[in-house]
Amino acid sequence: MIIKSLFIFNILIIIIVEKFISYFIIIISNDDQLLSRTGHSLHLEIAILSARENFEKRHAIRQTWLQNVKFLNEHFKSNQISIQIDAHFILGSRSCHIHPLNRKTLYGCTELSECNSLSNxxxxxxxxxxxxxxxxxxxxxxxxxxxxxxxxxxxxxxxxxxxxxxxxxxxxxxxxxxxxxxxxxxxxxxxxxxxxxxxxxxxxxxxxxxxxxxxxxxxxxxxxxxxxxxxxxxxxxxxxxxxxxxxxxxxxxxxxxxxxxxxxxxxxxxxNIESNNNNNNNNSYVWHQKMADLDFRLSNESKTFDDILFVDLIDVYRNLSEKLLKFFHHLFNDNPLNITHVLKTDDDCYLNVAEIVRLIMENSDSKCTWFGNFRKQWPINYYGKWMENDWTSPWYPWFACGSGYIITNDLIEWLAMNFDRLYAYQGEDVSMGIWMAAINPIKIEDNRWICGTEIETNVDWKQALSVPQLDPEMMQQIHQMFLSIVDTFPNGFKTFPFIR
The missing domain is CATH 2.60.120 (Jelly Rolls)
Incomplete structure (x- = not known):
C-alpha cells in the first residue's frame, strides 16, 4: 500500500513538472520572438518588502514564484537572451528594542512616557x-x-x-x-x-x-x-x-x-504602578532574548539563500517609506547603469513573472514610466495602521497599489538621488504617489495588478500579474493551481485562477 502511494505521488510530481516546463517553453518562445523584434535588453530588479520576522512568507515565495524566476533566468542565459531578473527581500537592519506592550503604537518604535504617579x-x-x-x-x-x-x-x-x-x-x-x-x-x-x-x-x-x-x-x-x-x-x-x-x-x-x-x-x-514596572522589566528581558534569537535566524537565512538586502533602519511599519528610499539609493549606487526596471511588491503577493516580463518588453521604449493599478482620490485615514500624521490634504495623489508596480530606471535614478530630501509619509505606496506627483511620470494603468481581495468585474483573474494578501498556505495553493491549468491555455499567456 505504501509503495503504491509513493508511486502515485511520484507520477503526480512528474506531471506537475512537465506542465510547468511546457508552460514556460510556450511563454519563453513568444518572449524570445518579442525580444528579437525590439532589440532591447532587460534587467529587472524585484524588491520584496518584508518584515524581519516573516520567515514563513519568505519561504513560501522561495518555493513558488521565485522558482519561476530561477527557471526563466536559466533559459535566458543558456540561449544568450539579454534578459536578467533579480529578486531580493528588503529588510531593515535592526528590530525595535522596545517591547510592543511598552510602545505608543505597534506600528512605530516610540516608547511610552513614564507616568509619575498612579491616581488623581x-x-x-x-x-x-x-x-x-x-x-x-x-x-x-x-x-x-x-x-x-x-x-x-x-x-x-x-x-x-x-x-x-x-x-x-x-x-x-x-x-x-x-x-x-x-x-x-x-x-x-x-x-x-x-x-x-x-x-x-x-x-x-x-x-x-x-x-x-x-x-x-x-x-x-x-x-x-x-x-x-x-x-x-x-x-x-x-x-x-x-x-x-x-x-x-x-x-x-x-x-x-x-x-x-x-x-x-x-x-x-x-x-498599580509597581506591578506595571515589574511587568515592564520582565517584558524587556523576554523581548531582548527574542530579538537576539531573531538576529541569529536572520543571519543564517541570509547566508543560506543570499537573497536578503538589509537597509540601515529599524524595521517597523512607520519606516516602510524610508526603507524603500534607502533601497533605491543602495540599488543606484551599486548598479547605476545596469538596472532597467524595478518592481516593488510585498511578501504576501504572488507574481506572474513571465507575464510581467512580457508587459515590460511590449513597452520596452518607455521612459519615465510607472506601471501599476492606480488608486485615485484615495482619502487619508485618521486612525489605525494607515493613520496619516503629516500629509495635510484629505486626499492622496494617484498612487499604485502595493501588490506590484514597476518604474523605469530614470525614475529609479531620481528617487535614489533625492532619497535624503524626500519626506517619508505613513506608507510606502502613498508616499510613492506623493513623490511621483512632483515629476508626473507616464502612467501605464493595468488592472491585472490586483489591489485587494475585492473582485473587479472587468478583471480576468486568470491573467492577473499579481495577487495580494496571501498567507503561506494560500501562496502554495495559488502556485499549484497555476501549474495545474497549463493544458487549458494553448497560447500560454494566461496564468492562474483566483478562487475566493
Whole structure:
C-alpha cells in the first residue's frame, strides 16, 4: 500500500513538472520572438518588502514564484537572451528594542512616557469658543489611550455651561462610532457662583482604544470649539495636529480665540504602578532574548539563500517609506547603469513573472514610466495602521497599489538621488504617489495588478500579474493551481485562477 502511494505521488510530481516546463517553453518562445523584434535588453530588479520576522512568507515565495524566476533566468542565459531578473527581500537592519506592550503604537518604535504617579491624574482640555459665522462647527476631538485607565471625574467650567445653556458630552469609539458614554449638563441658577461643575463618572478606557470626545452645541450656530494640547501623554494623546493646533476627529482646522473653557478629566490606572514596572522589566528581558534569537535566524537565512538586502533602519511599519528610499539609493549606487526596471511588491503577493516580463518588453521604449493599478482620490485615514500624521490634504495623489508596480530606471535614478530630501509619509505606496506627483511620470494603468481581495468585474483573474494578501498556505495553493491549468491555455499567456 505504501509503495503504491509513493508511486502515485511520484507520477503526480512528474506531471506537475512537465506542465510547468511546457508552460514556460510556450511563454519563453513568444518572449524570445518579442525580444528579437525590439532589440532591447532587460534587467529587472524585484524588491520584496518584508518584515524581519516573516520567515514563513519568505519561504513560501522561495518555493513558488521565485522558482519561476530561477527557471526563466536559466533559459535566458543558456540561449544568450539579454534578459536578467533579480529578486531580493528588503529588510531593515535592526528590530525595535522596545517591547510592543511598552510602545505608543505597534506600528512605530516610540516608547511610552513614564507616568509619575498612579491616581488623581488630570487631563485638561481647553474648549475654545469663537463667534464667527465663517468657521465650521467643532464637533469633537479624538484621542488614543496608551494605558488602561479609569476616569473618575469630569469637570467643566461653569462659564461654558452658561454660554451654551446645555452641554452634552459623548464618548464614542472612533472606528465604529459606537456610543460608550454620554451625559448632559444644563444651566443651573443655583450654581452660578461656582467656577466649575463636577460630574462623577466611572468609565474604564482600555489601552489601544481610539475614542472621540464630542461636545454638542447645536443651540449656538456660530460657535467653534477646539481642544488644546495636554502634557499627560504617558497614558493618552490627542491625534493629529498642524503647527501645534489640535484638530477635531474629522481634522477640520482649529481656530484660536481668547475665550477658553476647561474640560478636565481626573483618572487613575486600573493596575498599580509597581506591578506595571515589574511587568515592564520582565517584558524587556523576554523581548531582548527574542530579538537576539531573531538576529541569529536572520543571519543564517541570509547566508543560506543570499537573497536578503538589509537597509540601515529599524524595521517597523512607520519606516516602510524610508526603507524603500534607502533601497533605491543602495540599488543606484551599486548598479547605476545596469538596472532597467524595478518592481516593488510585498511578501504576501504572488507574481506572474513571465507575464510581467512580457508587459515590460511590449513597452520596452518607455521612459519615465510607472506601471501599476492606480488608486485615485484615495482619502487619508485618521486612525489605525494607515493613520496619516503629516500629509495635510484629505486626499492622496494617484498612487499604485502595493501588490506590484514597476518604474523605469530614470525614475529609479531620481528617487535614489533625492532619497535624503524626500519626506517619508505613513506608507510606502502613498508616499510613492506623493513623490511621483512632483515629476508626473507616464502612467501605464493595468488592472491585472490586483489591489485587494475585492473582485473587479472587468478583471480576468486568470491573467492577473499579481495577487495580494496571501498567507503561506494560500501562496502554495495559488502556485499549484497555476501549474495545474497549463493544458487549458494553448497560447500560454494566461496564468492562474483566483478562487475566493
Amino acid at each position: 491624574k488630570s487631563w485638561l482640555f481647553e474648549i475654545t469658543y469663537r463667534s464667527k459665522n465663517r468657521y465650521r462647527l467643532f464637533k469633537g476631538f479624538s484621542i488614543k489611550i496608551y494605558r488602561q485607565i479609569l476616569v473618575n471625574l469630569i469637570v467643566i467650567r461653569q462659564s461654558l455651561i452658561h454660554r451654551l445653556n446645555i452641554v452634552n458630552v459623548r464618548i464614542l469609539n472612533a472606528l465604529t462610532k459606537e456610543k460608550l458614554f454620554e451625559f448632559e449638563i444644563k444651566q443651573n441658577e443655583n450654581l452660578e457662583d461656582q467656577d466649575f461643575h463636577n460630574e462623577n463618572v466611572n468609565i474604564q478606557l482600555d489601552a489601544g482604544s481610539i475614542l472621540i470626545f464630542m461636545i454638542d452645541h447645536n443651540n449656538v450656530s456660530d460657535a467653534t470649539f477646539g481642544p488644546l494640547s495636554t502634557d499627560n501623554d504617558c497614558a493618552m494623546e490627542i491625534l493629529r495636529s498642524y503647527d501645534g493646533h489640535m484638530n477635531d476627529y474629522e481634522s477640520e482646522s482649529f481656530n484660536r480665540n481668547q475665550h477658553r473653557f476647561a474640560l478636565n478629566f481626573e483618572w487613575q490606572f486600573v493596575s
